Amino acid sequence: xxxFSAKYAYPLVVLSLLxxxxxxxxxxxxxxxxxxxxxxxxxxxLVAVTAKNNIYKYVQAEPSDKSTFxxxxxxxxxMQIRQGFDDAFVKGxxxxxxxxxxxxxxxxxxxxxxxxxxxxxxxxxxxxxxxxMDQKLREDSLxxxxxxxxxxxxxxxxxxxxxxxxxxxxxxxxxxxxxxPEARKAAFVSKRYSYNLQHLKRYQLVVSxxxxxxxxxxxxxxxxxxxxxxxxxxxxxxxxxxxRNQRLYAEARVAFTSNMTHEIKTPIATVALAIESINKYxxxxxxxxxxxxxxxxxxxxxxxxxxxxxxLNLSQENSAEQYQLKPALYDVxxxxxxxxxxxxxxxxxxxxxxxxxxxxxxxxxxxxxxxxTNVFYNLIENAVKYADxxxxxxxxxxxxxTEVKISFTDNGPGIEPIYHDxxxxxxxxxxxxxxxxxxxxxxxxxxxxxxxIEAHKGAILLKSEAGKGSTFIINLPVAA
Numbered sequence: 001x002x003x004f005s006a007k008y009a010y011p012l013v014v015l016s017l018l019x020x021x022x023x024x025x026x027x028x029x030x031x032x033x034x035x036x037x038x039x040x041x042x043x044x045x046l047v048a049v050t051a052k053n054n055i056y057k058y059v060q061a062e063p064s065d066k067s068t069f070x071x072x073x074x075x076x077x078x079m080q081i082r083q084g085f086d087d088a089f090v091k092g093x094x095x096x097x098x099x100x101x102x103x104x105x106x107x108x109x110x111x112x113x114x115x116x117x118x119x120x121x122x123x124x125x126x127x128x129x130x131x132x133m134d135q136k137l138r139e140d141s142l143x144x145x146x147x148x149x150x151x152x153x154x155x156x157x158x159x160x161x162x163x164x165x166x167x168x169x170x171x172x173x174x175x176x177x178x179x180x181p182e183a184r185k186a187a188f189v190s191k192r193y194s195y196n197l198q199h200l201k202r203y204q205l206v207v208s209x210x211x212x213x214x215x216x217x218x219x220x221x222x223x224x225x226x227x228x229x230x231x232x233x234x235x236x237x238x239x240x241x242x243x244r245n246q247r248l249y250a251e252a253r254v255a256f257t258s259n260m261t262h263e264i265k266t267p268i269a270t271v272a273l274a275i276e277s278i279n280k281y282x283x284x285x286x287x288x289x290x291x292x293x294x295x296x297x298x299x300x301x302x303x304x305x306x307x308x309x310x311x312l313n314l315s316q317e318n319s320a321e322q323y324q325l326k327p328a329l330y331d332v333x334x335x336x337x338x339x340x341x342x343x344x345x346x347x348x349x350x351x352x353x354x355x356x357x358x359x360x361x362x363x364x365x366x367x368x369x370x371x372x373t374n375v376f377y378n379l380i381e382n383a384v385k386y387a388d389x390x391x392x393x394x395x396x397x398x399x400x401x402t403e404v405k406i407s408f409t410d411n412g413p414g415i416e417p418i419y420h421d422x423x424x425x426x427x428x429x430x431x432x433x434x435x436x437x438x439x440x441x442x443x444x445x446x447x448x449x450x451x452x453i454e455a456h457k458g459a460i461l462l463k464s465e466a467g468k469g470s471t472f473i474i475n476l477p478v479a480a
Contacts, residue, residue, distance in 0.1 A: 009243055017236050024225045031221055035214045039158075044190050046154040047205045051193035052078075054147045082194060085110050136200060143196035144168075147203055155207075159216065162187075162209040168201040187211070253427065264307060267300035274300075292345075299342050303381070306374050325368040325455055329479055332363045332372075332404050333397050339376045340395070343384070350384055352391035363399040364479040371452045378445045379472055383410040403458075404478050409471040415464040423462065424450040 072078055148166060155164060169192055187210050192202040215222065274293040277283065283290040340354055347354055365372075383393050387410065394409045415423060415430055422428050426447045453460045457477050464470035 010240065013236050013240055017233060020232050021229060024229055028218070028222060028225055031218060032214060035217055036210065039210050039214055039217070040188055042158055043155070043160070043188055043205065043207060043210075046158065047151060047190045047193060047203070050147060050150045050154060051195045051203060054143055054150070054195045055197060057146065081110070140196060140200045144201070144203070147195040151205060159213050160207060160210070162207055162212065164205065164207045167204040167206060169204065170201055249427065260307070264304065267304040267307075270300045271297045271304075295342070296345055299345065302342070302377070306377065325371065327366045327368055327456075330365055330367040330369050330372060332365055332367075332399075332406060332476070333358045334362075335369065335373050336376055336395060336397060336406070339373060339380060343377070343380055346381075346384055347391075350387065350391060352384055352387065352393065354380070354391075354393045354395065357394070357396040359398045361399070363397055363404045365404055365456070365476045366479050367456050367476070368452075372456070375449050375452050375474075378449050379408045382445060383408065383412060383470075386412050388413045399478055402478060404476045406474040406476075407471055409469065411469045414466045414468045414470055415462065416466045417464075420462045420464065424460075 151166075167189075186206040186208055188205075188207040190205040192204045195203045274297045278290060278293055281289075283293060336356060337358075340356055343354075346352075380393065380395075384391055389411070392411045394407075396407050396409075398405050419428075419430050423430060424446050426444060428447075450460055453474055453476070459475050461473045461475075462470065463473065
């Protein structure tokens with residue numbers, strides 16, 4: 001099961017995210033197409049209704065009562081008949097439209113004539129009315145103004161803000177008048193409609209763009225879709241991050257077990273060797289050498305005790321409350337000197353040098369002596385352990401009215417800035433040599449250091465660059 005999870009989890013999560021994105025894109029695309037078609041229908045209906053109402057107003061202007069005639073001109077049946085008559089075209093056919101309005105009746109006649117002899121084939125559509133041409137032109141112009149004005153108002157109500165124009169098709173010769181040069185480039189072109197009964201021209205609306213309006217209508221759908229994608233992406237991101245952290249944590253625990261075994265065996269072997277040497281060489285009679293071996297044993301036991309304490313804390317949460325602190329007045333400089341003295345043998349064995357620059361006055365803090373001493377021991381031991389050349393360690397201590405500052409500066413390999421925060425994580429160790437660690441370690445030391453310092457209301461800061469050594473700076477509140 002673990003193998004399946006490790007092998008297929010990432011591809012499945014990524015695939016699920018891609019499928020979710022694809023489904024959302026497909027849904028939005030389909031919705032866009034539907035909304036665009038609906039917008040076209042709304043604009044088309046606007047032009048058709050406006051043309052119908054324009055004809056109605058034209059007839060309504062007559063003084064005689066033509067209420068039945070007027071109602072017929074508003075009916076869908078008339079619109080279909082009129083549109084069919086205007087669009088009907090067959091070679092060898094002519095159309096004739098005649099209108100006669102009297103005081104007691106009105107007559108509209110639509111006539112189709114099919115000719116069999118070429119010489120008798122007229123062109124275009126014939127209209128019969130008794131009005132003079134100048135009056136027809138004047139009424140046509142007024143009807144066009146009213147038509148365009150009403151269409152403009154309707155477009156504003158629909159939310160159409162893109163440039164829009166109109167085309168006028170001449171009934172006589174089918175030529176087209178363009179109101180604007182840009183009218184040839186259009187996202188929407190309506191059908192042609194008669195806007196009065198003069199039948200001189202037919203009106204056609206042209207809208208340059210409608211996509212902006214469609215997206216505006218879809219804004220809530222698009223926003224909800226984007227929000228869902230963001231939430232889904234965030235969820236998948238945290239799942240992947242959690243899985244990655246679990247994998248790294250598991251790998252770190254395996255490495256920790258191996259390294260800690262080596263770490264624990266080393267001081268045990270050292271103490272065992274020291275005791276064996278005392279017995280073998282009868283060092284009881286040589287107080288100087290006896291004291292040297294006892295110091296070595298005490299140092300290794302202290303180191304072993306620190307490692308055991310760190311392991312015991314693994315089952316607890318990473319918080320300051322996990323440590324049973326016993327704060328008391330503690331002289332930081334005295335504690336540092338004791339740690340440095342206890343590690344002189346290690347310095348000598350590694351060819352290292354340690355320089356301590358104390359403050360001119362004692363620097364007191366309220367701290368747990370054991371834990372704070374372990375912090376100093378950890379930092380100094382790390383400097384010795386990871387040195388890639390003869391170590392030069394400089395320790396300084398200073399204080400003011402509010403805080404005590406302690407810095408540990410070495411000439412070791414340094415740490416790249418990308419790892420400055422991670423070195424304080426549990427189990428983390430800075431990769432070297434292709435993610436292989438040249439020096440055995442538990443990956444717990446700096447994590448322990450950080451939590452102990454924070455438990456004392458202090459802070460620790462790392463300044464380092466690869467190849468330029470490292471400086472760990474500890475700030476602790478001064479004892480009031």
